[in-house]
Amino acid sequence: MNEQEKIRLTPAARLGKWLVSGPPFLFLLLFFVAPSIIMVLASFRYPGEFGALAPIASADSDTLHGLTLETYEFFFSDIIYSYVFFKSFLVALATTLICLTLAYPLALLIARSPKKSRDLMVLLVVLPFASSFLIRVYAWMILLGPQAALSQVINGMLGVFGIAQVYLLFSPFAVLVAMVYVHLPFMVLPLYTNLEKHDPSLLDAAQDLGANAWQRFWQVTFPLSLPGIFSGSALVFIPVLGMFAIPDILGGTGDMLIGNLIKEQFLATRDWPFGSTLSIMLTIVVLLLVWLAVRLGRTRGRYA
Amino acid sequence: MRRGPWLWAAALAVYAFLYLPLVIVIVYSFNDSRLNAEWVGFTWHWYEVLLHDEDMLLAAGNSLFIALVSSSIATVLGTMAGIAMQRYNLRLLSFMVLTPVAMPEVLLGVSLLLFFIQVLNLTLGMISIILAHITFSIGFVAVIVRARLAGMDDSIFEAARDLGATPWQTFRHVTFPLILPGVVAGWLMAFTLSIDDFVITFFTAGVGVSTLPLRIYSMIKIAVTPEVNAVSTILMLLTLTMILLATRFAPDVLKGKA
Numbered sequence: 001m002n003e004q005e006k007i008r009l010t011p012a013a014r015l016g017k018w019l020v021s022g023p024p025f026l027f028l029l030l031f032f033v034a035p036s037i038i039m040v041l042a043s044f045r046y047p048g049e050f051g052a053l054a055p056i057a058s059a060d061s062d063t064l065h066g067l068t069l070e071t072y073e074f075f076f077s078d079i080i081y082s083y084v085f086f087k088s089f090l091v092a093l094a095t096t097l098i099c100l101t102l103a104y105p106l107a108l109l110i111a112r113s114p115k116k117s118r119d120l121m122v123l124l125v126v127l128p129f130a131s132s133f134l135i136r137v138y139a140w141m142i143l144l145g146p147q148a149a150l151s152q153v154i155n156g157m158l159g160v161f162g163i164a165q166v167y168l169l170f171s172p173f174a175v176l177v178a179m180v181y182v183h184l185p186f187m188v189l190p191l192y193t194n195l196e197k198h199d200p201s202l203l204d205a206a207q208d209l210g211a212n213a214w215q216r217f218w219q220v221t222f223p224l225s226l227p228g229i230f231s232g233s234a235l236v237f238i239p240v241l242g243m244f245a246i247p248d249i250l251g252g253t254g255d256m257l258i259g260n261l262i263k264e265q266f267l268a269t270r271d272w273p274f275g276s277t278l279s280i281m282l283t284i285v286v287l288l289l290v291w292l293a294v295r296l297g298r299t300r301g302r303y304a
Numbered sequence: 305m306r307r308g309p310w311l312w313a314a315a316l317a318v319y320a321f322l323y324l325p326l327v328i329v330i331v332y333s334f335n336d337s338r339l340n341a342e343w344v345g346f347t348w349h350w351y352e353v354l355l356h357d358e359d360m361l362l363a364a365g366n367s368l369f370i371a372l373v374s375s376s377i378a379t380v381l382g383t384m385a386g387i388a389m390q391r392y393n394l395r396l397l398s399f400m401v402l403t404p405v406a407m408p409e410v411l412l413g414v415s416l417l418l419f420f421i422q423v424l425n426l427t428l429g430m431i432s433i434i435l436a437h438i439t440f441s442i443g444f445v446a447v448i449v450r451a452r453l454a455g456m457d458d459s460i461f462e463a464a465r466d467l468g469a470t471p472w473q474t475f476r477h478v479t480f481p482l483i484l485p486g487v488v489a490g491w492l493m494a495f496t497l498s499i500d501d502f503v504i505t506f507f508t509a510g511v512g513v514s515t516l517p518l519r520i521y522s523m524i525k526i527a528v529t530p531e532v533n534a535v536s537t538i539l540m541l542l543t544l545t546m547i548l549l550a551t552r553f554a555p556d557v558l559k560g561k562a
Contacts, residue, residue, distance in 0.1 A: 038415065
């Protein structure tokens with residue numbers, strides 16, 4: 001509401017404002033803001049003897065543990081951690097690009113369909129996404145399994161040329177396929193929302209000016225759809241970056257991503273300070289990406 | 305409108321990509337074979353196995369209970385947040401409501417794990433799972449309710465005020481009936497999210513309590529039997545019903561999410 005409305009708030013209305021915003025604010029302060037702060041603090045602590053965190057101070061002076069930058073030094077001392085971040089970044093980039101390639105024609109078709117059928121076509125994109133996440137990952141365990149048709153066909157063809165058999169399951173390939181499958185609707189929906197708003201007369205104008213179908217797409221439709229591409233990419237890239245379940249289920253031992261590293265630190269190695277450090281590094285990367293997406297969206301939006 | 309054959313072909317291929325894996329899971333749930341390989345014959349066997357799997361039934365019961373409680377509380381808090389965000393333009397609240405939805409789930413999972421153990425000294429279990437589920441559901445409910453409010457003419461509320469209605473009366477007789485479809489859709493969404501959630505539950509469940517996704521996860525990791533296909537098929541039917549109900553109550557839910 002505008003400034004005038006604010007001044008006009010009566011005491012009763014002001015009470016209403018606090019009653020409405022207070023409970024969700026307090027809940028999220030306690031269960032979202034506080035845990036985030038605790039995690040930042042935990043990254044500067046020492047790990048406890050039996051996992052978790054070491055006490056800040058104890059009666060015995062030998063076991064006095066203050067705050068430390070050790071976990072951060074550790075992160076940068078071993079190249080393997082930066083490598084896992086880099087690899088996760090590449091997987092997220094590849095997933096985003098493949099999702100974009102698959103989602104674009106679909107979103108374009110829906111946007112150019114008669115109004116009546118659009119809702120149904122969108123619903124058909126969302127429905128598989130409504131089934132449980134684990135089921136959608138599990139489905140690829142069946143599809144990529146060694147006895148499944150896909151593996152049989154590929155290995156049959158490879159066999160003709162005398163090439164060794166490939167194992168599709170528990171591979172980077174399986175991880176990538178499932179990443180794309182699980183996140184595809186996040187790309188289709190924002191793209192469709194953007195494409196739907198395009199004025200068809202722009203394409204007619206381009207055609208009258210002699211542009212062929214290829215030019216019409218690359219010089220009219222595509223530039224106008226950039227804000228949709230940016231928001232869709234953010235919605236795919238960010239969750240993929242932190243994903244641990246898909247590499248955990250479909251990947252091999254070498255396919256660890258940041259999410260798996262964090263999970264290991266918290267549940268297996270039980271080095272919580274280092275786990276927190278990794279989580280904070282991931283948060284920083286995510287925030288940078290969001291900032292970038294918002295900025296890009298804004299500059300591009302001006303021309304749209 | 306320009307919809308060439310190539311566009312149709314590409315779009316149909318993507319639809320096939322979306323549905324084929326799920327169809328395979330459903331088909332194999334009726335397959336009379338221990339392997340998810342070739343079709344042997346029709347059977348209800350895996351559904352019978354499921355009916356006698358006590359661990360699975362217990363996990364399903366836990367999931368239902370957690371989903372009912374967490375979605376109901378999240379709906380109350382999320383509706384409040386949605387109204388507050390739309391009406392008072394509160395930036396900090398919007399940030400707190402939307403960030404848990406946008407960030408990678410693993411981050412919320414581990415920070416809650418840390419918080420429950422280190423600060424609250426809570427034994428992980430039913431309560432920690434429910435609190436975690438409320439935290440990530442509030443944002444979804446708030447977005448749906450706010451979308452519903454944004455589509456409305458503010459003059460209705462002003463009219464109620466001018467006619468002498470107190471803020472509570474305005475809410476009770478004008479605002480609430482108008483946003484009710486959004487509230488119901490938000491509740492259905494929160495329920496579905498809770499029943500499906502794996503990542504955040506994985507970190508906040510501890511050892512004592514299992515939920516349906518946790519149970520499915522351990523079956524997938526240890527030994528895959530077509531029982532997983534059967535439970536998946538039932539879950540798909542359930543979530544399908546919930547989503548169709550949600551779209552009936554608030555057709556703009558789909559667009560609100562995008």
